[in-house]
Amino acid sequence: MPTIAATDNLVEVENVNFAYDSRQILKGVNLNIRRGQVVAIMGLSGCGKTTLLRLIGGALRPTQGEVRVGGKAVSRLNHDELFALRRRMGMLFQFGALFTDMSCYDNVAFQMREHTDLPEALIDDLVLMKLQAVGLRGAHDLMPSELSGGMARRVALARTTALDPMLIMYDEPFAGLDPVSMGVIGQLIRRLNDSLGATSIIVTHDVAEALELVDYVYFMSDGVIVTHGIPDELRASDKPFVHQFVHGETDGPMPFHYPAEDYARDLDARQA
Amino acid sequence: MGAVTEFLERLGGRATGAIHRLGFASRFLLLTLQNSGMCLRRFSLVTREIYFTGVLSLIIILVSGLFVGMVLGLQGYDTLERYGSSSALGVLVALSLVRELGPVVAGLLFASRAGSAITAEIGLMKATEQLAAMEMMAVDPIGRVIAPRFWAGVISMPLLAAMFSAMGVFGGYLVGVRLIGVDEGSFWSQMQAAVDFREDILNGVIKSLVFGIAVSWIAVFEGYDAPPTAEGVSGATTRTVVTSSLSILALDFMLTAFMFRGA
Ligand SMILES: Nc1ncnc2c1ncn2[C@@H]1O[C@H](COP(=O)(O)OP(=O)(O)OP(=O)(O)O)[C@@H](O)[C@H]1O
Ligand SMILES: [Mg+2]
Numbered sequence: 001m002p003t004i005a006a007t008d009n010l011v012e013v014e015n016v017n018f019a020y021d022s023r024q025i026l027k028g029v030n031l032n033i034r035r036g037q038v039v040a041i042m043g044l045s046g047c048g049k050t051t052l053l054r055l056i057g058g059a060l061r062p063t064q065g066e067v068r069v070g071g072k073a074v075s076r077l078n079h080d081e082l083f084a085l086r087r088r089m090g091m092l093f094q095f096g097a098l099f100t101d102m103s104c105y106d107n108v109a110f111q112m113r114e115h116t117d118l119p120e121a122l123i124d125d126l127v128l129m130k131l132q133a134v135g136l137r138g139a140h141d142l143m144p145s146e147l148s149g150g151m152a153r154r155v156a157l158a159r160t161t162a163l164d165p166m167l168i169m170y171d172e173p174f175a176g177l178d179p180v181s182m183g184v185i186g187q188l189i190r191r192l193n194d195s196l197g198a199t200s201i202i203v204t205h206d207v208a209e210a211l212e213l214v215d216y217v218y219f220m221s222d223g224v225i226v227t228h229g230i231p232d233e234l235r236a237s238d239k240p241f242v243h244q245f246v247h248g249e250t251d252g253p254m255p256f257h258y259p260a261e262d263y264a265r266d267l268d269a270r271q272a
Numbered sequence: 273m274g275a276v277t278e279f280l281e282r283l284g285g286r287a288t289g290a291i292h293r294l295g296f297a298s299r300f301l302l303l304t305l306q307n308s309g310m311c312l313r314r315f316s317l318v319t320r321e322i323y324f325t326g327v328l329s330l331i332i333i334l335v336s337g338l339f340v341g342m343v344l345g346l347q348g349y350d351t352l353e354r355y356g357s358s359s360a361l362g363v364l365v366a367l368s369l370v371r372e373l374g375p376v377v378a379g380l381l382f383a384s385r386a387g388s389a390i391t392a393e394i395g396l397m398k399a400t401e402q403l404a405a406m407e408m409m410a411v412d413p414i415g416r417v418i419a420p421r422f423w424a425g426v427i428s429m430p431l432l433a434a435m436f437s438a439m440g441v442f443g444g445y446l447v448g449v450r451l452i453g454v455d456e457g458s459f460w461s462q463m464q465a466a467v468d469f470r471e472d473i474l475n476g477v478i479k480s481l482v483f484g485i486a487v488s489w490i491a492v493f494e495g496y497d498a499p500p501t502a503e504g505v506s507g508a509t510t511r512t513v514v515t516s517s518l519s520i521l522a523l524d525f526m527l528t529a530f531m532f533r534g535a
Contacts, residue, residue: 057408086410097405100397114411 010035010167010199011056016065018051025051027223028065033216038193038200040210042245043220049203050094052220053169056201057091058082069167087115090165094172096156098144104131104155105140111162130158133188135181149176157185164196174206182206186213207246211235219245297493304422304492307415311423317416321424325386329432332381337369337436340377341443344368348444349452361454362463365444366437370467370476371532374437376524379483381436382429383516387491390421391512394495395505403496418496422488429484430477437476475531482523487516 011033018026025048033039041049054060055067058074067074069085077085098107108127112118118126131137134154144152153176160168173189174182186209193200204210210217211231218228219242227234227242234242260266311317348364394417397403403413441463448454467473491512498508 059404059408083410083412086408089408091405091408093401093405093408095401097401099402099406100400101393111409111411114409114416 008034010070011201012066012068013052013056014066014068016052016055016062016067018048018055018060018062020051025223026055026062029220029223029225031218031225031228033199033201035199036193036197037215038190038202038213039216039218040202040204040214041218041220042204042207042210044245045205047220048223049220050171053091053171053201053203056169057086057089087163088166090160090163090168092153092157092160092168092170092173094175096144096149096152098147098152098156098159100144103141103143104136104147107144107155108159108162110159115163126162130162131155134158135184150178150181153177154181154185157188161192164198166196166198168193168198168200170200170202170204172204173202174204174209182209189213211246296497297489300493300496301489303414304419304489307412308419308423310415311420317420318423318427321420322428325382325390325421325424326428326432328389329382329385329428330435332385333378333432333436334439336377336381337374337439338443340373340436341365341369341440341445342447343443344373344440345444345447345452349448349454358454359458360462360466361444361448362441362459363466365448366441366463366467367472369437369440369444370472372524372528374440375433375476375479375483376520378433378436378480379429379487379520380517382425382432382484383487383491383520384513386425386428387487387512387516388509390425390488390491391495391498391509392505394418394421394492395498395500395508398496398498399500399502399505418492422492425488425491426481426484429487430480433476433480433483471532475527478531479524479527482527483520486519486523490516490519 009032011031013029013031016026016029017024029052031041041052043049051060055062056069056074058067058077061075069089072081072085074082074085098104099110102110105127108130109123112123112126128137128140131140134157136151136154136158139147139151139155144155147155153173157170157173160170168189170189173185177185189200189202190213192198202210202214211234214231216228216230217234219226219234221241227237227239229237234246237243237246261269344365345361348361348368349358352358352361352364394403397413397417403417406413406416445459449456449459494508494512494515495505498504
């Protein structure tokens, strides 16, 4: 790898292997995320995308290989260094993970209150601004249990970007959103990234939306990166799995099923 | 023969499992204490939890205290009357409450009302990835979520036990003096003369403090350790109530043996 490219990367994932208990999920993933870019990671459900984000955030340790953020190996940081790094990271969890004992407002204000000494008046302005950006300023005093799934995700998005992080990871930001909000949120992700000079990683199934939005795409299948490129390359690609994914075809090389016995044999065995 | 070894093996497995868990829980307690700095500096975090654990248990504590006191009044009068010493009713009611029933019954009620709620809340926060999200925001969930709930329990418990005892004495007065007609003057004056501050009240407070630590520790640990599923959380909630109730009774025996021997 040329040296210039190496310093240009905010996130470097090098030959990462990971297993939950004995089930191997990642089998040597290599990818680089360039500073300032919005990068999509796509792949079928269960292929290990969320796991990969957790590895980048330091919540899990690779069994082999290394994840580097800003040149430092995440798994070798001590507690304080890891927390210092996480202050500059934002992660949108797949299911929102809003704090259920706090209102939307307090959820968004949470990190500002924990990590800064900003006066409440300023926090107030910032929180309303963040909520306005996701279209939910009017919902600021609702509790998370009073929100719809899509609204909760938008509040979580506002919370993720509360401290203007340098690296933002979005786990399925479009799931459960209607087409209008999807477009708005897509633009918001792009705008946040460019105005903050941040770097973003989006995990998504929404191929059409993502290809419009991102600078670079990685495709994962069966624990490895199978292809990558800029959106135009992937649209034009005639590789069968890319074609399958981009056009949502059921038949193709990507396995839809969780690993299992042969179906017919399984049915026979159960009847016997 | 095979059955015996199998039984012994299973027994041994259970025992090492329990010891392992106890060690894990102790390390967790240590971690909680180490990370308590933040919530003790930002004490509003603790007062908020005191509201939820303490104030919400208040009604059940007060009502139970009143009834227990009234029953003590009836039973105590019935027994004392046989020896012609019904004027000592106040002493009997007050000592039973302050030394034993206050801390123990309040502790049991606290475990089932507040302890189970703490476990369920923490378990659900874990199951819905709120604790993981907090950690990704560089905020330590042990300091921010666990420690305030632990300290709130430790602080609430002696206060609740004191209120239970006060309510109980009032209940005993209602039944003994107002209903049955024991002499009011001797009810109060004998109580005042016989109840010793250090020997009785202070020991009762120490008991309730110890129970508060035990229940809060068990509740936060079970919640934090719960498997992140609905069954996991409900199982942990049940375990909190069972384990803390048994611990209260066992600790009460040990503390009583130390405090009141031969006195
Ligand atoms: N805590 C866990 N313990 C054991 N196995 C797990 C755990 N979490 C995830 N897995 C397994 O790891 C695999 C990858 O999970 P992951 O959540 O990373 O998938 P994903 O690509 O994010 O899927 P989706 O698109 O559906 O969110 C899954 O097959 C799942 O069964
Ligand atoms: Mg996922």
